[in-house]
């Protein structure tokens with residue numbers, strides 16, 4: 399893995415790390431390159447940790463604000479792409495709260511779609527989520543203690 403590789407290529411390469419029938423992978427990047435990545439995996443309590451959650455949990459929180467999240471997904475057996483937009487239930491609220499500026503994701507046709515995100519402003523700092531807020535928030539979201 400290196401920081402210079404295209405985020406899309408890295409996301410696709412990471413898919414093989416997922417043990418699920420629907421394999422998902424997510425890469426965080428900014429102007430300096432890729433800085434965190436993850437894939438979906440079963441947590442100890444039997445829940446699924448989404449690829450986006452895993453990537454965020456491994457990231458330097460100072461780099462999250464304004465970053466891009468790239469997500470790929472495919473079916474393990476068939477190799478078919480799946481519509482990989484981060485889910486409305488967990489991941490999009492998390493990404494918005496952390497100040498992720500853009501998402502890009504692969505669709506069923508294998509094309510990439512790019513969307514700007516509206517940030518939900520985390521209280522404490524006018525405008526932008528502070529790094530000091532982002533990491534604990536990500537952990538709370540990961541453990542399901544915040545909706």
Ligand SMILES: [Zn+2]
Nearest residue numbers: 448485488489
């Ligand atoms: Zn999700």
